[in-house]
Amino acid sequence: MAETGRGFPTAEYRTRLTRLQTAMHAVGQDALLLTTAADIFYVTGFLTRFWESPARPWFVIVPANGDPVAVIPAIGADLMGQSWISDIRTWDAPFPGDDGVSLLIDTLTGLVPATGSIGLPMGLETQLRMPVGDYIRVCDGLAPRRFADATVVVQRVREVKSEAEITKIRAACAVADTAFAQVPDFAGPGHALDQVFRQFQIALLAGGADWVSYTAGGAGQGGYGDVISPAGPVPLADGDVLMLDTGAVLDGYFCDFDRNFAIGHANDAVSRAHEALFAATDAAMAAMRPGMLASDVHHLLVQSLRGHGQTPGGGRLGHGLGITLTEWPSFTPHDQTELRAGMVLTLEPGVEIAPGKIMVHEENIVLRDKGVELLSTRAPRDLPILR
């Protein structure tokens, strides 16, 4: 698929496999069991929107040595057969009573010694995408083999992106740049917010997104109430601040950034908030280096915002980005993850302008040895006004 600019050459997957197996060896895990769309895409290149159906579990096993094995519903055999994976075992899912459980047990039994350890991501920001009752059955069926937490194994590998991955994320950001540039064409006083959301998604698709997995935003007088709400039919009004945020997907990779707009005019508090958000982002971009901790970035952002007389927003002020809309680490006071070159991240400072009125600003970056490289086109320094 690489000829068309889609997918990756097999060498990319072989490098990922080697990195995972090296990490597995370091913690003594004899196999790695992956169940999520993101982890399976990372190892195999298997890309489909069919994950939207919760009906069936999917499994990929990375053995300590040798190539990955896919244990998947028969409906995926054709598409997985187009990937670099050759060992593909299927069952006729969904199958009441044994929905892949015995096939998974048989496969793991053949790959892992009886006293072995099977890594499974179990920690923060992970999910097990299979029925928990079946997981318990698999645990019983594999004993005395046991599952061990593989969160670190997967996260330390996936969080450092290859140049090929960075190229994909940059392309997804460019799609969103194009769509954000068109916002003045479909948003302004009197336009209903839900129609603005629709037009924004249309602009993302027309700009080349394969699909739009995430749009959110807000609008309100002098600031919005939250950043995760769907849109209602309320028309935008003079004095509103409009925020649009998107995770558009191109070839399986996300962008995730937002843009703010003042409707009609921006009052002084809004202008000051925007200035502070812009400056905090600049400050973080100037200071970030490999070896810092995620919590250091939170501190940089908060200190800059406070220095501008603002009340920093709660929650995280940025995060990892790539195969999912959000990845670890999180820019919070608590996250001690070390930043490394090749991490793709969002900087997402937020402020509370007044009770129930917030403003959030977001850019996408990649951390390099010597500092930050922007992947999104920097937001304008002055808050754009839509009339």
Next chain:
Amino acid sequence: MAETGRGFPTAEYRTRLTRLQTAMHAVGQDALLLTTAADIFYVTGFLTRFWESPARPWFVIVPANGDPVAVIPAIGADLMGQSWISDIRTWDAPFPGDDGVSLLIDTLTGLVPATGSIGLPMGLETQLRMPVGDYIRVCDGLAPRRFADATVVVQRVREVKSEAEITKIRAACAVADTAFAQVPDFAGPGHALDQVFRQFQIALLAGGADWVSYTAGGAGQGGYGDVISPAGPVPLADGDVLMLDTGAVLDGYFCDFDRNFAIGHANDAVSRAHEALFAATDAAMAAMRPGMLASDVHHLLVQSLRGHGQTPGGGRLGHGLGITLTEWPSFTPHDQTELRAGMVLTLEPGVEIAPGKIMVHEENIVLRDKGVELLSTRAPRDLPILR
């Protein structure tokens, strides 16, 4: 929100709560723990695309008596506060080391007696949306309280839709009807499949979809290879069969149906396959009644297809539909779920025209006391030809 045609009146949620609590009482469960977007939306009306971020778990507890309790990340407090739920407890997620675990344990401890049973969906077509390591911690922290499978509790309630829900799904189907009617405007010989997919999503949004959670399809000479692939840039050619499938979302409810088109012309095998698929759907729609089993519908479809000299496709030939793209039951030989009036379902017969060449046909219906009511506009009897 009901004034604007969005959401449901509180009475709808109270009815759902009563039905769930009645089902819980029947199996002796003292609370129900819900973790997925669909289950939480069903009970609370909390609708956001923020589930796309895997960073944080979300919990809603339905006690045996009284109103639900939300235990959620602080970022969701504003939006959950707009729902009918009044007991909302938050933590500052993501929080390494205790990402809602102690708050969830405290809340469940206060709601469930020490010898009590907490229902959790664990069975076929369910997922536990929280880190499995945290689930184990919650199990330990709640002992001697124990978790028990609540798959049946949730599925028997959610699978029978209210008239208000059916109205939402019908509206989502109407959006897709509108978009499918426009396919001849942007698909035909020479059009690249990936551009057709983009234009189809744009048509769904322009037609009123809030967002498009699922599009898939296929195209190939005399049939396509699978039904879950993303699109490549290959141009459609004379003799191709094009299929487009969508799960467009309106106010949180899905449609899920597809349409087939012949590019330039349809060969005899394709025409016969389409005729058989149309007839099998008719046969099922004429015969389906409450009290039949899901496996009976599979049998009806397979018998009709065989009667037309076709090789029925493997896998399931239809399924439930509503808050997610696919819901239980599954029209397979194995699914013994009883059909009940109010179930919204897809009929999705498929045939293998030749090795590696399939064709799938899909409609959305609601089962009534006296039979089937269509929610999608019936596909044309003759396969449309795009020139």
